[in-house]
Amino acid sequence: MDENKPAFEKLTYDLTHHIRVSKGFAAWMTFLVLALAVCLFAYYQQLKTGLGVAGIRDYVSWGMYLANFVFFVASSLIGMLISAVLGLIGMKWITPITRIAEIIAIAFSAIAGLVIVMDMGRPERLGYVFLYGRFQSPILWDVTVITTYFVLSFLLYYLPMVPDLAISHKTATTLPGWIKPVYRIFSLNWTNKPEQNEVIHRSVRILLILLLPAALSIHTVTSWLFAVTSRAGWDSTVFGPYFVSGAFVAGSAAVIIAMFFYRNNYKLKDYLTNMHFNNMGKLLVLVSLVYLYFNINEFLVPGYKLKRADAIHLHDLFAGAGSLMFWTVQIGGLLIPIFLLLFRKMRKPLPVTLISVAVIIGAWFKRYIIVIPTQEHPFLPIQHVPLNFKVYTPTLIETGITMVSFILVLIIITMLSKFFPVIPICETAKEKGIENIHCD
Amino acid sequence: MEETPKDKSVEENHDNNKNGEADKTKATSRRNFMKNIGLIGAGAVTGAAALYSGHIFEAKKEKSGQSRILLTQDNKLVEVDSLEMKYLEKSPSEQMLEQGREGIPGRRWVMVIDLARCRNARRCVSACQEAHQLRPEQYHLNTLQMQDSPKTAPYNMPKQCQHCDNPPCVAVCPVDATYKRQDGIVLIDNKRCIGCRFCIAACPYSARIFNWFEPRDAEKYKDQPYNVELNVPQKKGTVSKCLFSADHLREGKLPYCVSACPNGVYYFGDENEDAVTNGTTKETVQLSKLLRENGAYQLMPELGTKPRVYYLPPKNRLFPFEPAKDEQPEKV
Numbered sequence: 001m002d003e004n005k006p007a008f009e010k011l012t013y014d015l016t017h018h019i020r021v022s023k024g025f026a027a028w029m030t031f032l033v034l035a036l037a038v039c040l041f042a043y044y045q046q047l048k049t050g051l052g053v054a055g056i057r058d059y060v061s062w063g064m065y066l067a068n069f070v071f072f073v074a075s076s077l078i079g080m081l082i083s084a085v086l087g088l089i090g091m092k093w094i095t096p097i098t099r100i101a102e103i104i105a106i107a108f109s110a111i112a113g114l115v116i117v118m119d120m121g122r123p124e125r126l127g128y129v130f131l132y133g134r135f136q137s138p139i140l141w142d143v144t145v146i147t148t149y150f151v152l153s154f155l156l157y158y159l160p161m162v163p164d165l166a167i168s169h170k171t172a173t174t175l176p177g178w179i180k181p182v183y184r185i186f187s188l189n190w191t192n193k194p195e196q197n198e199v200i201h202r203s204v205r206i207l208l209i210l211l212l213p214a215a216l217s218i219h220t221v222t223s224w225l226f227a228v229t230s231r232a233g234w235d236s237t238v239f240g241p242y243f244v245s246g247a248f249v250a251g252s253a254a255v256i257i258a259m260f261f262y263r264n265n266y267k268l269k270d271y272l273t274n275m276h277f278n279n280m281g282k283l284l285v286l287v288s289l290v291y292l293y294f295n296i297n298e299f300l301v302p303g304y305k306l307k308r309a310d311a312i313h314l315h316d317l318f319a320g321a322g323s324l325m326f327w328t329v330q331i332g333g334l335l336i337p338i339f340l341l342l343f344r345k346m347r348k349p350l351p352v353t354l355i356s357v358a359v360i361i362g363a364w365f366k367r368y369i370i371v372i373p374t375q376e377h378p379f380l381p382i383q384h385v386p387l388n389f390k391v392y393t394p395t396l397i398e399t400g401i402t403m404v405s406f407i408l409v410l411i412i413i414t415m416l417s418k419f420f421p422v423i424p425i426c427e428t429a430k431e432k433g434i435e436n437i438h439c440d
Numbered sequence: 441m442e443e444t445p446k447d448k449s450v451e452e453n454h455d456n457n458k459n460g461e462a463d464k465t466k467a468t469s470r471r472n473f474m475k476n477i478g479l480i481g482a483g484a485v486t487g488a489a490a491l492y493s494g495h496i497f498e499a500k501k502e503k504s505g506q507s508r509i510l511l512t513q514d515n516k517l518v519e520v521d522s523l524e525m526k527y528l529e530k531s532p533s534e535q536m537l538e539q540g541r542e543g544i545p546g547r548r549w550v551m552v553i554d555l556a557r558c559r560n561a562r563r564c565v566s567a568c569q570e571a572h573q574l575r576p577e578q579y580h581l582n583t584l585q586m587q588d589s590p591k592t593a594p595y596n597m598p599k600q601c602q603h604c605d606n607p608p609c610v611a612v613c614p615v616d617a618t619y620k621r622q623d624g625i626v627l628i629d630n631k632r633c634i635g636c637r638f639c640i641a642a643c644p645y646s647a648r649i650f651n652w653f654e655p656r657d658a659e660k661y662k663d664q665p666y667n668v669e670l671n672v673p674q675k676k677g678t679v680s681k682c683l684f685s686a687d688h689l690r691e692g693k694l695p696y697c698v699s700a701c702p703n704g705v706y707y708f709g710d711e712n713e714d715a716v717t718n719g720t721t722k723e724t725v726q727l728s729k730l731l732r733e734n735g736a737y738q739l740m741p742e743l744g745t746k747p748r749v750y751y752l753p754p755k756n757r758l759f760p761f762e763p764a765k766d767e768q769p770e771k772v
Contacts, residue, residue: 049653049654050651050652050653050654050676050677051635051650051652051677052652052653056652057650057652057772058578058640058646058648058649058650059646061637061640061641061650062637062641116636119636120634120635120636120677121633121634121635121636121637121650121651121676121677121678121679122633122634122635122675122677122678123635125615125632125633125634125635126634128615128632128634129614129615129634131615132615132616132617132632133614133615134613134614134615134616136611137611137612137613137614137638138612138638139612139614139636139638140614225638225641226641228608228611228612228642229608229612229641229642229644230608230644230743231641231644375641378644378646379644379645379646379740380584380599380645380646380739381584381585381586382646383582383584383585383764383766384579384582384583384764384766384767384768385577385579385768386577386768386769386770386771386772387768387770387771388770388771388772389577389772
């Protein structure tokens with residue numbers, strides 16, 4: 001055991017040495033907070049003047065905020081795919097990625113709720129949803145499942161980390177003094193007793209199983225916000241799986257980008273290896289293919305029949321005002337990434353990360369395409385209204401308010417990954433067969 | 441009267457605590473104690489007196505009052521002394537909210553729009569915007585220039601909330617801010633609306649509008665009590681739409697748009713009575729006959745919304761179709 005001790009010490013060092021207030025971190029946080037202040041001023045303008053400061057009007061009344069909300073819910077879904085789906089079927093290689101996936105799930109699902117509040121005409125009446133809530137409305141379903149998913153994701157982030165916190169508190173030499181009490185409190189007196197491990201193990205397993213229906217629900221219900229209406233482009237029975245599969249695409253890309261960042265900035269090359277990027281690349285191809293399949297269903301079937309309202313909508317997407325965005329997103333954000341990722345060389349860390357950036361940008365604009373053009377083509381003509389009622393153009397203030405959500409997500413991700421181990425210590429030790437007295 | 445035993449018991453407790461001490465000390469400590477609790481004692485006297493007088497008052501009431509039997513909200517009969525009955529004052533806005541939820545019993549309001557008579561005078565539109573304090577680009581009622589297919593004739597079509605019997609907007613509202621009344625009208629309570637605009641997304645007739653900014657004349661009407669049946673004053677950040685002029689119906693008048701029309705386009709009435717009145721000629725006709733003889737139809741009935749507005753097709757038109765001039769600004 002003694003000759004193994006340095007190996008475990010090295011492991012603890014490798015996975016915790018980034019936990020300190022570095023200059024880079026301070027500069028980054030200062031930037032985020034300043035940017036947040038500027039963008040919050042935009043929200044203040046909206047509160048003062050009304051939702052009219054955004055480009056949305058009576059016909060396109062759900063704009064960028066709603067598209068962004070869908071994107072946030074989508075990105076948060078990756079926690080379920082990595083931890084629950086791959087975890088429960090016993091994939092070993094995901095060990096160093098699970099916590100990254102949960103960080104992304106927590107950050108995006110927490111802020112998704114906030115994004116919706118920013119879209120409300122009277123945000124001070126948020127409490128009415130609980131006071132007068134009607135369970136017949138899909139909004140109530142959404143509130144319920146997103147809250148549930150957030151709690152489950154948080155527990156799945158926290159519980160497996162309890163042993164890591166205890167070990168770091170005890171053995172990590174580089175841990176800053178001020179954070180030690182935090183670690184002590186949150187490690188819940190974990191001392192590697194068999195019954196403690198049993199509790200954690202069983203709870204995590206139950207959480208993983210519960211996470212499956214909760215995660216499927218959040219994005220299915222979010223898709224129903226659109227699919228329960230009779231509008232062309234939303235009136236679809238495949239919207240649930242279409243949204244869920246799209247969510248896995250966005251989430252996988254987000255995880256790959258995060259992995260690349262941690263690998264380089266936290267010096268985790270030995271833990272987030274080429275193999276992990278290769279596998280995540282394969283996963284991204286798989287989910288993208290599934291998404292492509294649903295895209296074909298979603299556009300080809302109504303496109304074949306060309307019912308009156310569908311025809312107007314699809315014509316706009318395929319060859320009209322929305323066509324540039326539509327084809328850029330479908331080709332640049334889906335088809336080309338699928339093609340490139342089929343090659344092993346493209347699944348190396350740098351190329352797969354660059355492809356993921358394209359995918360995630362495409363994913364955001366895809367939500368925009370799902371939400372906005374449909375409302376520009378209602379059943380009855382739009383007449384006798386100002387031009388900006390007919391064509392939706394996001395405003396600067398609206399963009400600033402949308403940035404609030406991204407800044408907050410980055411703040412949450414930064415705080416969680418900077419001050420807590422990003423890669424599970426105990427599980428990695430077990431995975432690598434590093435024997436130690438601290439955990440089993 | 442009541443304070444004496446209370447003080448005594450306190451003293452006794454005190455004595456017990458000091459058990460085994462000399463009498464002299466005991467007396468001194470009692471004096472000190474009395475001094476210390478002087479304030480509390482005074483308070484107790486006042487409190488007890490108040491309680492006692494309250495008790496006397498209650499007893500008096502029981503004796504002299506006459507009882508009445510009343511029905512409570514949960515359908516229970518209760519006997520209440522008439523002196524104990526307290527009449528609850530409701531604010532005008534609350535009263536209107538309450539009756540606005542109920543609707544007018546026994547009625548099933550219905551509108552018939554004769555497209556043959558519409559020449560796009562838009563008097564209905566301005567009367568509506570005036571009554572509901574709307575900005576020029578806000579429409580509860582809009583007249584659209586329609587053409588169903590390239591070869592068919594264009595026509596003018598007034599379009600407002602269809603007051604569907606299966607309203608998609610009401611189904612999706614998360615807070616019961618928009619609701620269907622027993623008389624068929626779909627209303628919005630803008631004191632409840634959270635501004636999520638799900639109802640706008642769900643309405644296939646684009647009948648709903650939103651107060652993106654402070655409403656027109658917000659300052660002028662800010663002290664006016666909210667009338668849910670007129671949806672004024674309008675409120676920033678909430679949804680609005682046609683209300684079939686529910687306030688006018690309660691007064692036995694025709695809706696604003698119906699009375700304003702110079703060309704006899706609108707009929708309005710009660711399906712239960714099978715009678716509708718033309719707003720211009722004031723002529724009352726049999727609803728079923730009017731619908732039957734003129735080939736009446738509804739807007740997009742295939743969506744299953746069951747509208748309460750009927751259209752008579754634009755046959756034998758009274759006026760030639762003229763393309764409408766748009767007087768809206770570029771941007772609002």
